Amino acid sequence: MIQETTSLRKIAALKKRIKVIRGGQGAGKTISILILLINHASSKAGREILILSSELTKMRLTVIKDFVKLMRQIGIYNESRFIAGTLYRFPNGSFIKFIGLDKSDVGKGLRSDVAYFNEVNKIDFESYRQVASRAGQVYADYNPDAEFYIDTDVIGREDCDFLQLTFQDNELLSDNERSEIMLYKHNGFYEDGTIKNNYWANLWNVYGLGNIGNLQGVIFENWNIVNDIPTEAQLLGYGLDFGFTNDPTALISVHKFNSELYIKELIYKTRLTNNDIVQRMIELGVDKYKDIIADSAEPKS
Missing domain, CATH: 3.40.50.300 (P-loop containing nucleotide triphosphate hydrolases)
Known part of the structure; x- marks a missing residue:
């Protein structure tokens, strides 16, 4: 039944x-x-x-x-x-x-x-x-x-x-699973609603409330802005997120120096076609022998 x-x-x-x-x-x-x-x-x-x-x-x-x-x-x-x-x-x-x-x-x-x-x-x-x-x-x-x-x-x-x-x-x-879910809230927040622990707060937001959350491990908090990338830094490759109308196309270069990663923004612009992106890459001198990791789920490309 x-x-x-x-x-x-x-x-x-x-x-x-x-x-x-x-x-x-x-x-x-x-x-x-x-x-x-x-x-x-x-x-x-x-x-x-x-x-x-x-x-x-x-x-x-x-x-x-x-x-x-x-x-x-x-x-x-x-x-x-x-x-x-x-x-x-x-x-x-x-x-x-x-x-x-x-x-x-x-x-x-x-x-x-x-x-x-x-x-x-x-x-x-x-x-x-x-x-x-x-x-x-x-x-x-x-x-x-x-x-x-x-x-x-x-x-x-x-x-x-x-x-x-x-x-x-x-x-x-079940009462057991209900209690486990409520534990996310208890571990993530103080009684006044302020956050006690970001990890548990995110679990409660996603799995307790059904709200959009952040994937754990992909949000970086230990970063800061620098004026220049060290000249000795090694270019590892590029990251490309396709966009077009409302969503901007984003291209970054990724460098490594002394166990630290340096990210440089190369393109951040809306309404770029694939041909536009290629032309901008040529103008920027993108190293064609380095990997470019692109957004594979993007529908037009």
Whole structure:
């Protein structure tokens, strides 16, 4: 028997084509979406439903395991209908297929009535775009470790519903996990709300409240501004973040001297095409024999 939660009711109320569900730990996002998809597949004939994540191996331990458990609870699971543990065919001709996007081009050309991106923040933009643009309905859920393309380019579209959930929306969460989540707040903040510890405060912000946070270990605090890079410093390479209209293109050079890194801003400008970027690199004398680490998720390049 399936018990209803606040999370399930809130997600079921979303009506637009794209449904984005951002949430913290224990919010019941995945279980609620699976319940809705199982109901959709079993009650409507001939539906084609895709459930996608970054890795199929991990899916077997998480979302596929949850799917089988729910199907058993509902009382409709038939192992002979679950082909290779990745494709479940319902008696009415509908199916749910689980796809890992860790192989190149696996998502190209896939059409569906419903596409559900589980932990969409771990899926690159191009894979998301290929599948989402061909789907009748889209569900996407994630823990907001850091801002990414869903936050900047999808939420806010006219055809997108956005919902933020927390563990407080999941009445079925165990007392143990609820206590662990509350520990993030206790360790991160004093009673007056001031920050006690940045690490725990970020965990509470992301996994407790479902707000966008900072990836731990990628925000550098021990830095300062210098007038010049030492002449003896070694050029290690370059970093390039593509932009175009509102987002600036950024190019930096990275140097090392006496175990310290020196970063020099070379380009920071909006509305640059790829040809513009190349021309600016030539003008700046960028060393073409050094590595340039670029933003691989940028859609136009």
